[in-house]
Amino acid sequence: MQTRIGTSVTEVAYLLSIGELVAIPTETVYGLAANALDEKAVQSIFRVKNRPVFNPLIVHVKDAEQFSKYASEVPAICLKLAKAFSPGPITFVLPKRNVIPDHTTGGGNSVALRIPHHPLTLELLNQLHFPLAAPSANPSGYISPVSAQHVFDQLAGKIPYILDGGDCPVGIESTVITFEKEKVVVLRLGGLGIEDIERVAGKVALQINQSSNPSSPGQLKSHYAPKTPFLLGDAAKLISENKEKKIGLICFGDVEIQNSAIYKSINLSSKGDTYEAASKVFHAMREMDAAGLDLIIATLIPENGLGAAANDRLERAAAEK
Ligand code: AMP
Ligand code: MG
Numbered sequence: 001m002q003t004r005i006g007t008s009v010t011e012v013a014y015l016l017s018i019g020e021l022v023a024i025p026t027e028t029v030y031g032l033a034a035n036a037l038d039e040k041a042v043q044s045i046f047r048v049k050n051r052p053v054f055n056p057l058i059v060h061v062k063d064a065e066q067f068s069k070y071a072s073e074v075p076a077i078c079l080k081l082a083k084a085f086s087p088g089p090i091t092f093v094l095p096k097r098n099v100i101p102d103h104t105t106g107g108g109n110s111v112a113l114r115i116p117h118h119p120l121t122l123e124l125l126n127q128l129h130f131p132l133a134a135p136s137a138n139p140s141g142y143i144s145p146v147s148a149q150h151v152f153d154q155l156a157g158k159i160p161y162i163l164d165g166g167d168c169p170v171g172i173e174s175t176v177i178t179f180e181k182e183k184v185v186v187l188r189l190g191g192l193g194i195e196d197i198e199r200v201a202g203k204v205a206l207q208i209n210q211s212s213n214p215s216s217p218g219q220l221k222s223h224y225a226p227k228t229p230f231l232l233g234d235a236a237k238l239i240s241e242n243k244e245k246k247i248g249l250i251c252f253g254d255v256e257i258q259n260s261a262i263y264k265s266i267n268l269s270s271k272g273d274t275y276e277a278a279s280k281v282f283h284a285m286r287e288m289d290a291a292g293l294d295l296i297i298a299t300l301i302p303e304n305g306l307g308a309a310a311n312d313r314l315e316r317a318a319a320e321k
Contacts, residue, residue, distance in 0.1 A: 001157055001158065001159070001160060002157075002160070003152060003155065003156045003157060003158070003159055003160060003161070003162060004160065004161050004162070005148050005149075005152060005161075005162045005164050006161065006162075006163070006164060007120065007163065007164055007165075008163075009120060009123050009124050009127060009163070010127070011161065012024070012124055012161055012163050013124055013127045013128055015160055015161055016033065016034065016035055016041075016124075016128065016130075016132070017035070017128070019034070019035065019038055019040060019041040019044075020034075020041070020159070020160055020161075021033065021034050021041065021044055021045060021048060021158075021159045021160075022034075022159060022160065022161045022162070022163060023137040023145075023148070023151040023155065023159060023161070023162040023163065024116075024118075024120070024121050024124065024132070024134060024137075024163050024165075025118050025120055025121060025148070025163060025164065025165025025166065025168065026060075026116035026117070026118045026121055026134075026165075026168065027087075027088070027089060027116060027117040027118050027168060027169050027170045027191070028089050028116070028168060028170045028171070028172060028173050028174050028190070028191050029136045029137075029144040029145060029146055029168050029171070029172070029173055029282070030136065030137040030144075030145040030146065030147070030148070030150065030151045030162075030168065031058075031060070031116075031121075031132070031134030031135065031136065031137055032045055032048065032049060032134060032135060032136070032137035032151075032155070032159070033060070033132040033133065033134040034132065034133055034134075035128075035130045035131075035132070035133070036057070036059045036060075036100065036101075036104050036130065036131045036132055036133035037099060037100070037101065037104075037130050037131070038101075038130070039101040039103050039104075042057065042101060042103045042104050042133050043103055045057065045133060045134075045135065046103075048155065048158050048159065049135060049138070049139055049140050050139055050140045051135065051140040052140065053103070053106065053107070054106045054107060055106050055135075055140075056104070056105045056106035056108055056110075056111075056112060057104050057105070057106070057112070057133040057134065057135050058091050058112045058113075058114050058133070058134060058135065058174070058176075059100065059104065059111055059112060059113050059114070059131045059132070059133050060113075060114055060115070060116050060121070060125065060131060060132040060133075060134050061113055061114070061115055061125065061131045062115065062122060062125035062126050063086075063115060064079060064082040064083070064086060064115065066113075066131065067079075067082070067092070067094065067113055069097070069099070070094075070096065070097055070099060070100050070111055070113060070131065071092075071094035071095060071096060071097060071111055071113060072094075072095045072096065072097050073094060073095050074094060075179050075181075075182055076182065077179060077182045077184065077201055078092050078094065078179060080200060080201070081177075081184075081197065081200055081201055082115070084200045085192055085196070085197075085200075086114075086115040086117075087115040087116060087117035087118075087122065088115070088117045088191075088192060089117070089170050089173075089174040089175060089190055089191025089192045090114065090174055090175050090177065090190075090191075090192045090197070091112050091113065091114040091174045091175065091176045091177070091188075091190075092112070092113050092114070092177060092178070092179075093110050093111070093112045093113075093176060093177065093178035093187060094110060094111060094113060094178070094179075095109060095110055095111075096108075096109055096110055096111035097111075104133050110178070112176060113131075114174055118165050119165075120163055120165045121163070121165065124163070136173060137151045137154075137155060137162075138150075138151075138154055138155075139154055139155075141225060142154065142224075142225065142226075142227075143224050143225070143226060143282050143285045143286055143289070143317075144172070144173060144224060144282050145282075146167060146168040146171050146279075146282045146283060147166070147167050147168070147283075148162050148163075148164040148165070148166075150286060167283075168279075169279060170191035170278065170279060171191075171278055171279035171280065171281065171282060171283070172190055172191050172278045172279075172281060172282065172306070172309055172310065172313055173188070173190045173191065174188075174190045174191055174192070175188065175189060175190035175191060175192040175193075175194075175197070175309070176188035176190065177197065177204070180205075183202075183204075183205065184197060184201045184202075184204040184205070185204065185205045185206075185207050186204050186205070186206050186207065186208060187207055187208065188208060189208060189308050189309040189312045190309050191278065191306065191309065193304075193305050193306055193309075194206075194308070195304075195305075208312070224282070224285070224313050224316045224317050225316065225317045225319070226285045226286070226288060226289040226296060226317060227289055228248070228288065228289050228293050228294070228295065228296050229294070229295050229296070230285075230295075230296045230297075230298070230317045230318045231295065231296070231297050231298070231318060232297075232298050232299070232300065232314050232315060232317075232318035233297075233299070233300075234299070235249060235251060235255075235257055235297055235298075235299045236257060238297045239257070239259050239261055239262065239297060240259075242261065242294075242295055242297070243259075243261050244261075245261060245293075245294035245295045246261070246263045246292070246293050246294045246295070247259075247261045247262050247263060247293065247294070247295050247296075247297055248262075248263060248264045248265070248266075248288040248291055248293040248295070248296045248297070249262050249264070249265040249266070249296075249297050249298070250265075250266050250268060250281075250284050250285075250288065250296065250297070250298035250299070250314075251265060251266075251267050251268070251298075251299055252267065252268045252269060252272070252277055252299060252301040253267075253269065253270065253271075253272040253301075254270065254272065255267075255299075263291070263293060264287075264288065264291050264293065266280070266284040266287060266288065268280045268281060268284060268301065268310070269301075272302075273305075274301060274302060274304055274305035274306045274307035274310060275305055275306050277301050277306070277307065277310050278305075278306035278307075278309055278310040281310050281313050281314065282313070285317060298314050298317075298318070300314065301314075
């Protein structure tokens, strides 16, 4: 199959309506989209990504009015958060209605709903008569794509079209939340900071990194990983322990580490901005992975803003495979 990269929303709408898969841009990462209500199309997402069938997909809709079509209960606090932050990098896990096939939700009885903040994809959703199931457009376990070229590098020949919306401005996946009564429970850290959610919804509970029996099943420990060995921690110490290797260093802020073993270095934000760091973290991992290194070393960044979410991706990249 030939894979084209282009900007035709009409063509993408047509391909999706006949059950094909298309890569779409969002503000977080590129998604591998299919009609969320079409069981067959959804199954091909799992096949192309080699994704475990129990790992549920996020369903993308055009506005919050759609939530009650696909979810049987939509708490008031959910609508309040959607009003504040959607379209945007926040995903709401709600009890599902039967129109959503079990395949879409990994067999579970909840559905994850999100309104993506990207002009092309919102235009697309407005042309369609169905919502879009779209996980990140990468083979399962590898780094999420944040440009059309990243998608092409890994899925060329497997999908007919990549809708090119430029680089993803947020650059990491959405924050996933659910509700217990009217209280917010965060299932995955992501592109919307916890402080922002708490400003609207009050104190939240965190239920993340539960890889044994996760309530958000995509939270498997090793994820988002480059192929090159990846170590996270005290850079100076790790470099001195690996002096004989060709090292790539991912750092943050006003630091100056010089060592002849460092073959390439990328600063996620020299001015110390955690939002900038999050937007660069997957770019940096890909660039390092393509640089022919023996080892990538990275340091954790401050937890404020999107720092905790960026650290989560770094920790998963460093986790045992
Ligand atoms: P991805 O689209 O690849 O970023 O993955 C979507 C992630 O959202 C999943 O791996 C889960 O962690 C989370 N998610 C999606 N649907 C649900 C759901 N129904 N319940 C809990 N978590 C979900
Ligand atoms: Mg993913």
